[in-house]
Amino acid sequence: MPNDRPTNHEAISELTTGRLSVYLRCLTYLQSAGYETVSSGDLAERFHLNSAQIRKDLNCLGEFGTRGVGYNVPRLKDHLIHELGLDRIRRVLIAGAGNLGMALADYGGFNGGGFEIAAIIDNDETKIGRKSRSGFEVLAWDDLVAIVREHRVDIGVVAVTADAAQKVYDAFADAGINAVLNFAPTQLRARPGVKLKSVDLRINLESLSFYLKNVEDDGV
Amino acid sequence: MPNDRPTNHEAISELTTGRLSVYLRCLTYLQSAGYETVSSGDLAERFHLNSAQIRKDLNCLGEFGTRGVGYNVPRLKDHLIHELGLDRIRRVLIAGAGNLGMALADYGGFNGGGFEIAAIIDNDETKIGRKSRSGFEVLAWDDLVAIVREHRVDIGVVAVTADAAQKVYDAFADAGINAVLNFAPTQLRARPGVKLKSVDLRINLESLSFYLKNVEDDGV
DNA sequence: GCATGTGAATGGATTCACAGCT
């Protein structure tokens, strides 16, 4: 009789949740390929992961496997969807209608699969009213609070320049948004209760540059 | 007489190099604000970092501080630029002329500061010949090898769909590219010697969703 | 027999705390 154990969410680390997303993706693929069950060993080999880590990670959510058999693919997948909160729609508001903001609005990953764009906003008069390729209209930055309330925005995306990013984060927080994804290349100061994740393209590029520099230097 | 110590690059972890990029950014700001020296304590307080970690990280590059004083801002900055390999131009090739690829081509972080777009390529006939907002023309995927040689491409960016990503990575590797930045939401298998970094927007969004789910559930 | 679930062992990364230098 498994699974009366309450899932301890506090205990699940950021690294683990990232991997849970990966597992969900793997399971979605396996289900579409017709698999009914899968073992941690199969998963590990197929997707270049470590089987012990898979078991540890999945075990955070309660006992879902059957000893001697493995995991039930559709059941585990549904459970992951539920645990990651992907069984409801998350509405995403993008601040900044520059190249990046507009591209994100049209990007597949932000529309579908549990997420949808609520709006794009900008404070540049000349950008307000324009539409993205797939038809999202740029609204006025000043209407932030009304938009958040009306569209029940869950997640704010910061796609503005580095010097404006903190202001946008703070305005999101004041407007009642509790989760923010930042693309500006700067260290933001997060408030308690308003989760911040940053994607810093610049750091990724520089990290590759560092790698290249070392192979170049060692090669001489 | 410091600094005859050879910098041991093998020993510098991925996490550390990421922070070195952050420090470089901080120092660039401080220099523009006219600072001559800065201590690890100042840096830590100002940018919400840990002073011991800053010292450990910087010490990987050799002894650059002065006890009782701190670090010389322009000198340390120049050294970081050199160590990260940012004192030469890195040419970036983008595969995939969809929304994301085109946006990245026009994105500020990919042009300037040591990086420049060499080309965008795609295998969709209807996209070849189009231009991005800032004027980059989409070239033919089939010319990959010639383009890499002619433009001396350093870094390849994967901005195609998940199912095509591995093929693109492998083609990059075969064409002689040694560093790849992947945006496709999939687990790529990397080859030795061809550095891979992945930016998975989907995982970031799902991680925020997980956070929101937990505050919602705990709030009830 | 076979694969999960998990304590124990390992390996890294962060932080502490202070000796040593300016």
Add this chain to the structure above:
DNA sequence: AGCTGTGAATCCATTCACATGC
């Protein structure tokens, strides 16, 4: 006096290895 550089201590994450249960 003040701040760096760094061993020691701590914390966290990964991996091992096996008892447990189907």
